[in-house]
Amino acid sequence: MAPQLSWIGLGNMGRGMCVNLVEKGKLDKPLIIFNRTTKRAEDFSAKLGAGKSEVASSIGDAVKSSDIIFICLGDDKAVNETIDTALKEDVKGKLFVDCSTVHPETSNALAKTIGAKGAEFVAMPVFGAPAMAEAGSLICVLAGPGSSINKVKPYTTGVIGRANIDYSDQEPGQATLLKIIGNTFVINMVESLGEGHTLAERSGLGSENLHKWIETMFPGPYTAYSSRMMAGDYYKRDEPLFGVDLARKDAGHALDLAKKSGGVKLGALEIADKHLVEVKKHLGAKGDLPSIYGAVRKESGLKFENKD
Ligand SMILES: NC(=O)c1ccc[n+]([C@@H]2O[C@H](COP(=O)([O-])OP(=O)(O)OC[C@H]3O[C@@H](n4cnc5c(N)ncnc54)[C@H](OP(=O)(O)O)[C@@H]3O)[C@@H](O)[C@H]2O)c1
Known part of the structure; x- marks a missing residue:
């Protein structure tokens, strides 16, 4: 059975990546999506087509039902606030993947707070404009524990990306x-x-x-x-x-x-x-x-x- 995925943050980059996840990610359940502005998530879900996605009503709901939670938000503050909210749930054994561009110190601090709750963390910032996200041709940079990165790779090359830069077993901050x-x-x-x-x-x-x-x-x-x-x-x-x-x-x-x-x-x-x-x-x-x-x-x- 494929892991349940969720995606938080449906801006220019997040939307393009989600299109490719639902089309090529071999998901066997709808992708759970959440966005601060709910209308954006609802409009996008309709665009993806019936059965492809489900809009979560809160960050907590998205996290509760998922094995792997992707995040793609504007800045460090948005990412930190979202993770703080997510960590109010029982997140033991879950994997968080942050695709936002944040300060390396932010990525390393997230790895610690997420790890302290028994969850895993991979930093995966991406290179490429929104048109490349839509075309599934981003360059994904991955850093964090190799075992966690292996769980993310099925969704990178050939799905959202055209190539990976793999910093397995290096601190997440190396990717950012x-x-x-x-x-x-x-x-x-x-x-x-x-x-x-x-x-x-x-x-x-x-x-x-x-x-x-x-x-x-x-x-x-x-x-x-x-x-x-x-x-x-x-x-x-x-x-x-x-x-x-x-x-x-x-x-x-x-x-x-x-x-x-x-x-x-x-x-x-x-x-x-x-x-x-x-x-x-x-x-x-x-x-x-x-x-x-x-x-x-x-x-x-x-x-x-x-x-x-
Ligand atoms: N654009 C590019 O060319 C590009 C390329 C590579 C990487 N990136 C990086 O990828 C990330 C996303 O970029 P983007 O172009 O998709 O940005 P964007 O279009 O401005 O979208 C930003 C997303 O973050 C959400 N957000 C912003 N502030 C928030 C807050 N305080 N709390 C909760 N959600 C918040 C927005 O929600 P709302 O819809 O509610 O506003 C939206 O979903 C950024 O870190 C960016 O630096 C961008």
């Missing part, structure tokens, strides 16, 4: 440490693209000409973010794909880790974070990671928006 360092690459990539497109426009090369080179030289995420910048998608969408608050959380964790690691200097990230502050001022919660382009444009004497 990689995730935070990895996201500095993503944020700095977007900063470079924003600066490059701004210079291309002001110097007379033109964005289209720059984009032809990006497509040839850097297919993949560079090209995807470049396309979104050129289309004005960085300020036009109602809901961000990589919200400004999430991006600033990740940058903040990286800067904190740098400070605590002998005073490493992350100058490029500091500049990108300054642009994210401007993004939040200009677009509020609609601000997205690629909106950094608008902030660089503004700083360079252009309009934040690149279309009329």
